Amino acid sequence: METLTINASSVPRGIPSKSSSRSSTSRPQSNQFKMDEVDPSTSNQAQPVTTNSKATRCYRPKEWSPEVEEAFRVQQTGWRDIKEYMETYGEPERWHNDFVRCTRVKSNGYYTYWRPHRECDDKYLHTVKLFEYEKA
Numbered sequence: 629m630e631t632l633t634i635n636a637s638s639v640p641r642g643i644p645s646k647s648s649s650r651s652s653t654s655r656p657q658s659n660q661f662k663m664d665e666v667d668p669s670t671s672n673q674a675q676p677v678t679t680n681s682k683a684t685r686c687y688r689p690k691e692w693s694p695e696v697e698e699a700f701r702v703q704q705t706g707w708r709d710i711k712e713y714m715e716t717y718g719e720p721e722r723w724h725n726d727f728v729r730c731t732r733v734k735s736n737g738y739y740t741y742w743r744p745h746r747e748c749d750d751k752y753l754h755t756v757k758l759f760e761y762e763k764a
Contacts, residue, residue, distance in 0.1 A: 681711060681761055682761070682762075683709075683759035683760065683761055684760055684761060684762045685759070685760040686757050686758070686759050686760075687757070687758055687760075688753070688754060688756065688757060688758070689753055689756055689758055690753070691753070692746070692748060692750065692753065694726065694727070695758065696748060696753070696756055696758065697727060697728075697746060697747065697748050698710055698727070698728055699756050699757070699758055700747065700748035700752060700755070700756050701727070701728045701731060701742050701747065701748075702720075702728065702731060703755070703756060703757065704740070705731045705732065705733045705734060705740050706733055706734030706735055707731075707734050708757075708759065709757075709758075709759050711761075713731065717732055723742075723744040724744070725744060727742065727744060727745075728742055729741070729742060729744070730742065
């Protein structure tokens with residue numbers, strides 16, 4: 629009976645060893661991370677907002693109204709009120725009934741889409757703040 633023996637060292641390896649694969653790679657450090665070189669004017673993230681208008685009064689609503697609904701939708705995406713949102717992104721898209729249709733999140737610029745009917749149930753009224761400004 630014949631025995632077949634195979635020597636593992638005689639088989640050529642196409643994959644380099646772990647110790648030599650990374651140390652022999654010479655990449656320029658400046659081109660390693662392309663994501664860090666993004667132009668801020670073309671990114672979808674919101675720039676810091678400094679508003680010139682100061683609120684003279686802040687209060688929490690006791691019952692639902694279209695004004696409360698608008699404030700709820702804008703505040704759920706991180707904005708103080710519709711004025712602050714409009715200073716950054718302009719007028720938001722609206723449904724046929726004048727409810728806000730789409731807003732952008734303040735922290736990252738992602739879009740939030742809203743339904744055409746009421747979203748601020750009575751259980752969320754305590755989270756909404758309404759601001760009044762002095763008349764110019």
